[in-house]
Amino acid sequence: MTEPGSPGALPHLAVIGAGPAGLAATLAAAAQGVHVTLLDAAAEAGGQFYRQPASALRARRPRALHHEWRTWERLRDGLRAHVRAGTVRHLSDHHVWFVERHENGLTVHALLGPEQEEPAEVRADAVLLATGGYEKVLPFPGWTLPGVVSAGGAQAMLKGGLVVSGRTAVVAGTGPLLLPVATGLAAAGMEVAALVESAGPRAFLRRTRTLAAQPGKIAEGARYAARLARHRVPTLVGHTVVEAHGAERGAAGGAAGGTEPGTERGIERGTEPGTERGIERGTERLEAVTVAALDAEGRVRAGTERRIPCDTLAVGHGMLPHTDLADTLGCRLEGPHVRVDDEQRTDVPGVWAAGETTGIGGSDLSLAEGHIAGRSVAARLHGSAPDPRAWARAARTRTRLRAFFAALDSVYAPPAHWSEQVTDDTVVCRCEEVTGGAIRQAVTELGAGDLRTVKLLTRAGMGWCQGRVCSPAVAGLAGCEPTPVRRPFARPVPLGVLARAGEREEED
Amino acid sequence: MVGAACALYATRAGLEVAVVDRGPVAGGTTGGGEGNLLVSDKGPGPELDLALLSGRLWSELAEEFGGSVEYEAKGGVVVATSPGGLAALERFADEQRAAGVVTEPVEADRLYDLEPHLAPGLPGAVHYPQDCQVMPALAAAHLIRASGARLLTGQTVTDVLRTPDGAVRGVRTDQGDIHAPAVVNAAGTWGSELAALAGVALPVLPRRGFVLVTEPLPRMVRHKVYAADYVADVASDSAALQTSPVVEGTAAGPILIGASRERVGFDRTFSLPVVRALASGATRLFPFLADVRATRAYLGFRPYLPDHLPAIGPDPRVPGLHHACGHEGAGIGLATGTGQLIAQALTARTPDLDLTPFRPDRFTEEAA
Numbered sequence A: 001m002t003e004p005g006s007p008g009a010l011p012h013l014a015v016i017g018a019g020p021a022g023l024a025a026t027l028a029a030a031a032q033g034v035h036v037t038l039l040d041a042a043a044e045a046g047g048q049f050y051r052q053p054a055s056a057l058r059a060r061r062p063r064a065l066h067h068e069w070r071t072w073e074r075l076r077d078g079l080r081a082h083v084r085a086g087t088v089r090h091l092s093d094h095h096v097w098f099v100e101r102h103e104n105g106l107t108v109h110a111l112l113g114p115e116q117e118e119p120a121e122v123r124a125d126a127v128l129l130a131t132g133g134y135e136k137v138l139p140f141p142g143w144t145l146p147g148v149v150s151a152g153g154a155q156a157m158l159k160g161g162l163v164v165s166g167r168t169a170v171v172a173g174t175g176p177l178l179l180p181v182a183t184g185l186a187a188a189g190m191e192v193a194a195l196v197e198s199a200g201p202r203a204f205l206r207r208t209r210t211l212a213a214q215p216g217k218i219a220e221g222a223r224y225a226a227r228l229a230r231h232r233v234p235t236l237v238g239h240t241v242v243e244a245h246g247a248e249r250g251a252a253g254g255a256a257g258g259t260e261p262g263t264e265r266g267i268e269r270g271t272e273p274g275t276e277r278g279i280e281r282g283t284e285r286l287e288a289v290t291v292a293a294l295d296a297e298g299r300v301r302a303g304t305e306r307r308i309p310c311d312t313l314a315v316g317h318g319m320l321p322h323t324d325l326a327d328t329l330g331c332r333l334e335g336p337h338v339r340v341d342d343e344q345r346t347d348v349p350g351v352w353a354a355g356e357t358t359g360i361g362g363s364d365l366s367l368a369e370g371h372i373a374g375r376s377v378a379a380r381l382h383g384s385a386p387d388p389r390a391w392a393r394a395a396r397t398r399t400r401l402r403a404f405f406a407a408l409d410s411v412y413a414p415p416a417h418w419s420e421q422v423t424d425d426t427v428v429c430r431c432e433e434v435t436g437g438a439i440r441q442a443v444t445e446l447g448a449g450d451l452r453t454v455k456l457l458t459r460a461g462m463g464w465c466q467g468r469v470c471s472p473a474v475a476g477l478a479g480c481e482p483t484p485v486r487r488p489f490a491r492p493v494p495l496g497v498l499a500r501a502g503e504r505e506e507e508d
Numbered sequence B: 001m002v003g004a005a006c007a008l009y010a011t012r013a014g015l016e017v018a019v020v021d022r023g024p025v026a027g028g029t030t031g032g033g034e035g036n037l038l039v040s041d042k043g044p045g046p047e048l049d050l051a052l053l054s055g056r057l058w059s060e061l062a063e064e065f066g067g068s069v070e071y072e073a074k075g076g077v078v079v080a081t082s083p084g085g086l087a088a089l090e091r092f093a094d095e096q097r098a099a100g101v102v103t104e105p106v107e108a109d110r111l112y113d114l115e116p117h118l119a120p121g122l123p124g125a126v127h128y129p130q131d132c133q134v135m136p137a138l139a140a141a142h143l144i145r146a147s148g149a150r151l152l153t154g155q156t157v158t159d160v161l162r163t164p165d166g167a168v169r170g171v172r173t174d175q176g177d178i179h180a181p182a183v184v185n186a187a188g189t190w191g192s193e194l195a196a197l198a199g200v201a202l203p204v205l206p207r208r209g210f211v212l213v214t215e216p217l218p219r220m221v222r223h224k225v226y227a228a229d230y231v232a233d234v235a236s237d238s239a240a241l242q243t244s245p246v247v248e249g250t251a252a253g254p255i256l257i258g259a260s261r262e263r264v265g266f267d268r269t270f271s272l273p274v275v276r277a278l279a280s281g282a283t284r285l286f287p288f289l290a291d292v293r294a295t296r297a298y299l300g301f302r303p304y305l306p307d308h309l310p311a312i313g314p315d316p317r318v319p320g321l322h323h324a325c326g327h328e329g330a331g332i333g334l335a336t337g338t339g340q341l342i343a344q345a346l347t348a349r350t351p352d353l354d355l356t357p358f359r360p361d362r363f364t365e366e367a368a
Helices: A020-030 A069-085 A151-159 A178-187 A201-206 A208-212 A215-230 A261-268 A324-329 A362-381 A388-411 A436-444 A451-458 A471-478 A495-500 B002-012 B046-069 B083-098 B108-114 B136-147 B188-197 B229-235 B272-285 B287-291 B328-346
Strands: A012-016 A035-039 A088-091 A094-102 A105-112 A118-124 A126-129 A133-135 A148-150 A168-173 A191-197 A235-237 A239-248 A284-293 A306-309 A312-316 A319-321 A351-353 A427-429 B018-021 B076-080 B104-107 B124-128 B150-153 B157-162 B168-173 B176-179 B183-185 B205-214 B224-227 B242-249 B255-261 B293-304 B311-314 B321-325
Touching (some): A012 A020, A012 A118, A020 A035, A020 A362, A094 A324, A118 A495, A133 A151, A148 A151, A151 A168, A151 A178, A168 A239, A168 A284, A178 A312, A191 A306, A239 A312, A362 A388, A436 A451, A451 A471, A495 B205, A495 B287, B002 B136, B046 B136, B046 B328, B076 B108, B083 B124, B104 B108, B108 B124, B136 B328, B188 B321, B205 B272, B293 B328, B311 B328, B321 B328
Parallel strands (some): A035 A088
Antiparallel strands (some): A094 A105, A105 A118, B076 B124, B104 B124, B157 B168, B168 B176, B205 B293, B242 B255
16 A cells, blocks of 8 residues: 555645544545554543553453444554554654644644653644543532542543442433443442433433434443443432532541542543642542432422432533634634534645544544545545545434434533522632632623633633633533633643744654 | 723713723733733833823722732833843933833842842843732723723624714714713724724724733742843834743733734734744743743734824814723723823813823824
8 A cells, every 4th residue: 555664755644633533534544545643642542432441450351341342443453554554653642732734734733641741743734633522510519529520530430440439429410421431330349329310301202203213322222221220220310419518538438549530630631631720629528419300491499309328429411522723723613513514624724623523423423524534635635526425324324423413412401500509609610719609700790791701800711721621611600602712722831842842843 | 901991080080981892891902911010111201101100090099909900019120131231221221210210220140039030141130110910801890890880891882973063972882872972982902993983093003912821830930020122022113023021920820921012913813933932032031931831822912003102082183082092012001091191181180191192183194
């Protein structure tokens, strides 16, 4: 196909993100005579979905935690073959902070992990943004207590082969992620005291037809339901967590240091850096949650509150796409995600996007979009218009799954009046320790009516995570649109690196 | 910010005021500023006089508003980077001293007592104790609230209403008319558009600037520190990119790094070369910054007029129309003095400063 060691002769694609979309695009483009550099922040390819246990842990049966193991094996083996052949260069531990566009090409600026102090730059003819998504977590009283983790963080711990602390867990929030997290925690030996889903059964009924058109997904759901039943996990739909309660450390079960939320933050460094700062570090730890039923308007139904003892709460409210690199490049956004055409091209020449960054839709959709993007890039870099028939099957999958996830999106929603549960002393922006009361005051007394002004007047969203964690919550509390926040740097960059960015030649 | 200060001093002079903005509070250049209240970068002349007046008014407001606007009388340190530069800087400081600025020459061996983390080997500096800092968005919001003025955000002025004999009688907005015998144009970088609605020309143009923000740190930079080249850049007429490092800590912890100047219209595209130059200049002044992370960068558009002086006061071409815009990069610092002068003009009192150099119609002869 291509001669190893002479990539300069081939058109060069830089793929950012080695999850399902990035891997599928890499294989599709490399198979069509494109030299691909695949950059990813993790030590191993796979992304969040195919997250691998660190090899040092020598996990016995990592496949037990993954479905579609065969798909992963195909991607992994394909990547290995291309890397051996020299057609693909896989740069792991590369944290991309900026993509710069020139007259004839682009430069990807990365920091080498895990310290993220040394720079690396990759010149390419085209860039594919497969930067995935991150979890949305809305605040409630007690959500900053040790023992409260994000649902995605809990799943990352499970997939990464790490032990999850505690004995009794509650899984809460909304979205399809809660099911595998609950069954995963139960399979790991924890008692899951409840799965608390805020979407009500009626919401599912309204969407029956679209959802039923996905036999594979129904079967997947049925498998999870069976597992929940096997582990005797009580499921409360149309319910929400209204408060997490803490007790002095020691009172509520032992906690091994390495498995506290700090561990999760270590893994998630880069995807959710916000949780690194401003955490309440008292001696308190989670001992129970109060859950309550929701009425038809999404308000807590008075008198239905009940307390469930637990030492772990895994909570998540859906996913949001990573769009920082795209936004800074000038790509048009559509709502929260990057807008692409049928070929997965953004409106900026030379920049493609695929996977969750173009809309949350899971691994199968990401694979289809990545494949299409890879084929399109190859054709365009070779100077021809691609033939869509080459990816007809992937295009059908894409159409079907986009419809399915649009329906899911309307089913899984946080309670409409979730912000009423946020008390004035609840910390909403953890980086800058801004409370719900401060945000409300900025709106009612200082005249803030949009996300940017609330940020300017309260510092909410100005900290380490740049509002990735708190923006949806701040917008909800302020009663304004959750407009995308501009973040010129996709991650913090040392000034010494910034001062030299673009001056050195590409590294090998 | 200028509009907020005008509202505050006008209501305190007994007037009823409505503040109209098409965006939110501090949504324009105020929200993209650093909050400099500087005398150090101004040579003798009307702008320095306005800065000294404004500085006195800011210190009064600081007593009233306390920490809510993050006012800090931190002082500025202007650093020379060469012996020749030091001689020029000291001559400049001598002129400023004669005009009423407090200046303290700092020998090389004392410089590191003031700023321990500065790069070694610098020849000397001048300390300006009157330089201060404020958090501009908070300042604007709190001044408007304290003024008691009616705040109408999200309303766009679409016309300036005039009587048959040409005097203003209010503004038309997309949400209705507001009647008033006087209209103050405090539209900053967009001041020329508002002037045009009233039928007059005012050549306010944007000069883009980026600010880099670091992760929060314990106080490592005590003053507002900048290289002496900054003064030349501020006064420059060039359209090309200029960057001179301006480094300062903030009450909240992050270090702010400016200042770039370029005339590129209202282009909001992020520019790596500009922030690279800022990072490079800042790390030359403070080497420890090389290992400190920048978490974000933002940009703003300074409103400049061709002679780098603001337009302040009544417009003789349209009775009732007043201007308070075109302060370039000094609008936060000069806001209080401007507000005071506007309030005096609106109530027919003798202004604290001669308004002649700030006449809004001073450009018409050239244009014609």
